[in-house]
Amino acid sequence: MLERNLDLWAGLLITIAGLIGLFYLIPNHIGAGFGFGLSPRFFPYLCVGAITVLGALLFITRLRDKQPSTRRIELNRRSLLRLLLLIGLMAVSLLLLQLIGYLAGAMFLVATFMLAMGERRLSWILPTAVVWPLLLWLLFKLALGAPLD
Amino acid sequence: MHDLLLGLADAFTLTNLLYIALGVLIGQIFAAAPGVGALMAITIAVPFTFYLSPVTAIGLLVGINKGGTLGGAVSAILMNTPGSPEATATTFDGYPMSRKGEALKALRTAHASSVTGDALSDLVLFLVAAPLALVAMRMGPLEMAAVVLVAFVVVGGMVGNSVLKGLIAAALGVLLSLVGTDPETAGERLSFGIPELMDGLAISAVGIGVLALGEIFRQAIYHQRGSLHRLPDAGLGNPAQNHFGWRDYRHIAPTIFKSTGIGTLIGAIPGLGSTAAAFLGYASAKRSAKNPDNFGKGDIRGVAATEAANSAVVGSNFIPLLSLGIPGNVAAALILGAFVIHGITPGPQLFTDQARLVYAIFGAMVIGTLCNLFFGLFTMRLFAKIIRLPLQLILPCVVLLCVTGIIVASNLFSAWLLIGFAALGFLMRMLDFSFVTFIIGFVLGPMFELNVRQSVLLADGNIGYLLDRPIACAFILLALVLTWRLSRRQAQAGKRLAV
Numbered sequence: 001m002l003e004r005n006l007d008l009w010a011g012l013l014i015t016i017a018g019l020i021g022l023f024y025l026i027p028n029h030i031g032a033g034f035g036f037g038l039s040p041r042f043f044p045y046l047c048v049g050a051i052t053v054l055g056a057l058l059f060i061t062r063l064r065d066k067q068p069s070t071r072r073i074e075l076n077r078r079s080l081l082r083l084l085l086l087i088g089l090m091a092v093s094l095l096l097l098q099l100i101g102y103l104a105g106a107m108f109l110v111a112t113f114m115l116a117m118g119e120r121r122l123s124w125i126l127p128t129a130v131v132w133p134l135l136l137w138l139l140f141k142l143a144l145g146a147p148l149d
Numbered sequence: 150m151h152d153l154l155l156g157l158a159d160a161f162t163l164t165n166l167l168y169i170a171l172g173v174l175i176g177q178i179f180a181a182a183p184g185v186g187a188l189m190a191i192t193i194a195v196p197f198t199f200y201l202s203p204v205t206a207i208g209l210l211v212g213i214n215k216g217g218t219l220g221g222a223v224s225a226i227l228m229n230t231p232g233s234p235e236a237t238a239t240t241f242d243g244y245p246m247s248r249k250g251e252a253l254k255a256l257r258t259a260h261a262s263s264v265t266g267d268a269l270s271d272l273v274l275f276l277v278a279a280p281l282a283l284v285a286m287r288m289g290p291l292e293m294a295a296v297v298l299v300a301f302v303v304v305g306g307m308v309g310n311s312v313l314k315g316l317i318a319a320a321l322g323v324l325l326s327l328v329g330t331d332p333e334t335a336g337e338r339l340s341f342g343i344p345e346l347m348d349g350l351a352i353s354a355v356g357i358g359v360l361a362l363g364e365i366f367r368q369a370i371y372h373q374r375g376s377l378h379r380l381p382d383a384g385l386g387n388p389a390q391n392h393f394g395w396r397d398y399r400h401i402a403p404t405i406f407k408s409t410g411i412g413t414l415i416g417a418i419p420g421l422g423s424t425a426a427a428f429l430g431y432a433s434a435k436r437s438a439k440n441p442d443n444f445g446k447g448d449i450r451g452v453a454a455t456e457a458a459n460s461a462v463v464g465s466n467f468i469p470l471l472s473l474g475i476p477g478n479v480a481a482a483l484i485l486g487a488f489v490i491h492g493i494t495p496g497p498q499l500f501t502d503q504a505r506l507v508y509a510i511f512g513a514m515v516i517g518t519l520c521n522l523f524f525g526l527f528t529m530r531l532f533a534k535i536i537r538l539p540l541q542l543i544l545p546c547v548v549l550l551c552v553t554g555i556i557v558a559s560n561l562f563s564a565w566l567l568i569g570f571a572a573l574g575f576l577m578r579m580l581d582f583s584f585v586t587f588i589i590g591f592v593l594g595p596m597f598e599l600n601v602r603q604s605v606l607l608a609d610g611n612i613g614y615l616l617d618r619p620i621a622c623a624f625i626l627l628a629l630v631l632t633w634r635l636s637r638r639q640a641q642a643g644k645r646l647a648v
Contacts, residue, residue, distance in 0.1 A: 003581070007311075010580050014317060031336035038605060040331035040338055043598045047324040054317045061313065074371070075579045082370040083575060090568050094552070098561060106549050113545035117369050124542065132546050136553050144200075146557045 001075055004068035011059030018052025085116060102141070102148040106133030156508025159204050160516065168205050169513055172212020173520040174528070179213070180220025180236075181532040182543055187217020189361045191483050193550055195490070196353035196558025203491040203506065208513035210484050215267060215517040217480075218423070218460040219525055222259035223532040226452070227252055235423035235459040238431040242444060242451030249447050250391075253529070257393035258401065258449050259456040260525040266409040266457035268518045270464030273413050274471075275511055278500075281472035285497035288620065290603035293473075295624030297597045300475045302628045303418070305586040306635035313636070318582045322590025323597060325350055332599070345562040352486035354563040355570055355591055357551045359584050360479065362567060363574015365544050365551075370575070401453040404434045408454040412461025417468045422478045422585075423459040430458025464514065470495055471507065474596060479585050482592045489592075496596075 026044050033039040062068070089112045097105025111129035119125055140146040159165075172194070179190035190213045198206035221236030226243035239259065246255035288296070305315020328339045329349030340346035408430035415426040434454030435444040444451050466477035474496030476482035488495050493503065500507055555564045577584045608614035615622065 006580055007314075010314075010582075025339065029341060030338050031331075031334070033331075033334050033336065037333055038602055040334050040336045042605075043601065044324065044327055044338065046601070047320050047327065050320045051317055051324065054313055054320065058311075058313045058317065073579060073581075079370050079579075083366060083572060086366055086369055087568055087572060090548075090552075090571070094561070094564055094568075097552075097556075097564075102556075106553070109552065110545045110549050113369065113548055114541055117541035117544060119539075119541040128542060128546065133549060136549065140553065140557055144557075148553070148556055 001073055002068070003071040003073050004062055004065060006073055006075065007062040008059060011055050011057075011062060014055030015052055015059060018048055018055055021048040022052060082116075086113075089113065089116060103133055103137055106136065109133075152504040153508045156505045156510075157512045159505065159509040160208070160512025165205050165208050165513060166516060168201070169208040169212040169516045170520045170524070172209040173216035173517055173524055176213035176216025176218075177220035177521075177524065177528055177532065178216075180217040181223040182538065186364075187213055187220065188480055188483075189364065189547065190217065191480055192353075192356045192360045193547070193554050195356060195483055195487050196351075196554040198487055199490060199558045203488075203493060204509045204513060206487055206491060207484065207510050208516065210487055211510070211513055212517045212520065214463055214480050214484070215460075215514075215521050216524075218267060218456075218463055219260060219263045219521055220532060221459075222263070222452075222456055223256065223529065226255045226259065235427045235462075236455070237424065238427045238455040239452055241431065241455075242446070242448050245445070245447030246449070246452065251447070253391035254393050254397075254449070255452050256529045257391075258397070258452045260522075260529065261393070261398055262401065262405050262408075262453040262456040263460040264518060264522045264525065265405050266412055266460035267463055267521065269406075269409045270413045270416065270461040271511075271514050271518060272464075274464045274467050274514075277417075278468050278471045278507075281468065282497040282500040285473050286501070288497075289618070290600040290607065291615070291618050291621040292624065294597060294600035294604055295621045295628070296473060297475065297593050297600065298628045299624050299631070300469075300593070301586065301590065302631045302635070304589055305583060306631060306639075310581055311639055312632055314581060315583045315586045316632075318577065318584065318587040319590035322587040322592075323594040325355065326591045326594025327598065332595075333602075343562075345560065350566065350591075351555075351559045351563050352483075352490065352592065353558055354555055354566045356483055356486065356588060357555060358567045358570020359574035359577065359588060360483075361551050362548065362571030363578060363584065365548055366571050366575040367578050368540065368544060397449065401450055404450045404453045405457040407433060407437070408457035409461040412458035413465040415458075416462035416465030416477060418477070423462040426462045427455045427459040430454045467514075471499060471510075472497060474499075474593075476589055476592065479588050482585075482589045485592050494596075 022045070026041050026048060030041045030044055032041065090109070093105045093109035093112070095105075096108050107129045110132055111125055114125050114128065137148065141148050175190050175194070176187045180187040191210055194210060194213055198209060201209065218235075221231055222239045222243065225231040225236040225239040226247055229240050229244040231237045231240055243255045243259065246252065301316065301319040302312070305319050306312040326349070328346055330336065330340075330347060331338050337347070411430045411433060412423070412426040415429065416423070431444075431451060431454050434450050435441045438444065438448075438450065462478075463480075466481045469475045469477050470481045470485060474485070474494065476485045485495055493499070493506065552564050552567065555567055574584055576582075577587065604614075
């Protein structure tokens with residue numbers, strides 16, 4: 001996608017998110033304070049206000065750009081799908097970690113990430129996915145006594 | 150003098166020595182492996198420092214930072230693939246030297262230049278930080294808020310390709326630092342009733358997610374097995390051709406000193422960082438050379454200039470961090486996060502309230518430099534092997550290390566947060582929103598809020614208060630002028646690119 005189009009979308013989405021923050025999130029999720037001193041909402045309003053204005057400025061400047069950048073950014077459906085895949089793999093690993101235990105989640109994480117990165121040799125995947133989590137488990141759980149699950 | 154001796158005694162303990170040495174080794178290994186980098190090592194190490202004493206913790210992180218300045222040169226010289234961005238310019242002459250059979254000489258040159266640049270830059274830090282802190286102590290909350298504002302503009306404008314995007318990233322970082330409880334009323338702020346969020350977002354979760362996992366996601370998404378078309382590995386070359394002695398050092402010494410000056414100056418300015426220093430150092434050495442045509446064809450001065458400049462940034466980056474509480478780059482921001490974790494607030498007061506700790510950190514930096522000097526003599530050959538490990542083996546192991554680090558230091562809830570921050574880090578990279586400014590915004594957020602709040606309360610609605618503070622006015626004006634100038638410069642650069 002062209003950098004200019006991405007910036008336009010980013011500016012628009014940031015402005016919308018900023019408006020949601022100003023009119024919904026801050027009034028509903030931050031208390032108004034005790035009526036003296038500065039309200040707890042003061043600084044969040046300042047930040048979200050700045051983000052909204054800057055997002056709108058980004059949108060307007062890119063819209064009015066008479067000689068926009070022709071640089072292409074490789075953010076397409078395929079890369080977004082791969083991002084979702086990685087997020088999903090991490091989520092499943094954490095779920096396994098929470099439900100079964102550290103070793104199960106950790107081994108799944110290493111093995112699936114290796115597969116996602118194109119490694120197909122089982123002779124590489126299996127030892128790495130077993131030895132590395134085991135090493136970390138031995139170090140933190142047994143040697144240092146840190147809670148891992 | 151008393152604090153100086155006590156501080157040095159605190160630093161020079163066996164525990165600290167071992168941790169700093171470990172840090173240097175970790176930094177060198179991570180920086181040597183292309184696609185990983187010392188920054189990732191610092192990010193991952195921050196949660197592991199929870200259990201250490203402040204001096205040991207900061208020493209470990211400083212060690213990693215210092216080790217990282219050297220490790221990046223290994224793959225740049227041997228494989229034409231910089232281990233870290235600041236070693237990019239090292240490839241210009243380092244790889245041609247390797248192709249001529251002088252790889253080990255190039256590595257030794259990088260080692261000597263890097264350690265010299267680092268040591269001299271530390272010396273400048275020791276001499277400059279305390280006097281600067283004395284000046285900074287005269288500043289009130291309004292001045293400090295204005296200085297932070299200038300830092301946001303400078304970092305946002307210099308690092309990315311758009312000041313607007315940089316400022317959005319900074320504001321988002323500051324906003325996320327507000328999650329938790331209000332400092333005055335202790336009321337909930339954007340914690341959505343989740344108990345784990347009442348203490349705010351952990352710097353380790355934000356840092357590891359955005360910096361380490363965001364980068365790993367980018368590489369995992371765009372990296373397919375066998376897609377890294379590396380140039381042929383040049384090998385270490387014939388030992389007879391690779392001698393590096395005092396004569397060689399004397400030959401490159403003027404280049405090293407000049408580049409160290411450039412790197413030290415660049416490092417003291419927030420936002421510019423070691424990559425810019427390396428390129429400027431290289432350009433300066435080439436410009437002043439009698440035979441500039443030799444550069445790019447394996448000139449030893451090219452390697453020396455780059456490595457001295459990028460290493461000199463490490464020490465001087467601590468000048469704004471220790472004297473003003475403002476980090477010069479992401480590594481410094483993460484070290485600032487570690488300070489905060491251990492209940493220390495960097496800034497001018499540090500020199501009066503905890504002078505002993507400051508000198509202990511200085512001592513740790515000296516140990517780090519000595520370890521870098523010592524290890525570099527033996528580890529170069531080892532790293533030449535490590536850099537051949539494939540990314541599809543290294544990165545999944547690093548992901549697990551990140552998750553484990555968060556669980557050990559924080560809790561499983563923070564590990565879930567990692568996923569969101571990793572996605573945010575990936576998108577920021579793709580959309581060119583400066584993640585550097587975001588992290589600095591997140592780390593400086595509480596300090597910025599405190600100073601703005603105090604200023605508003607002191608002003609009590611009277612605009613005349615602002616006019617009574619000329620230094621603050623000057624900084625605010627500087628922030629506005631910089632925003633305007635940087636925007637204009639970027640717009641012109643954009644037009645040139647479009648044409």
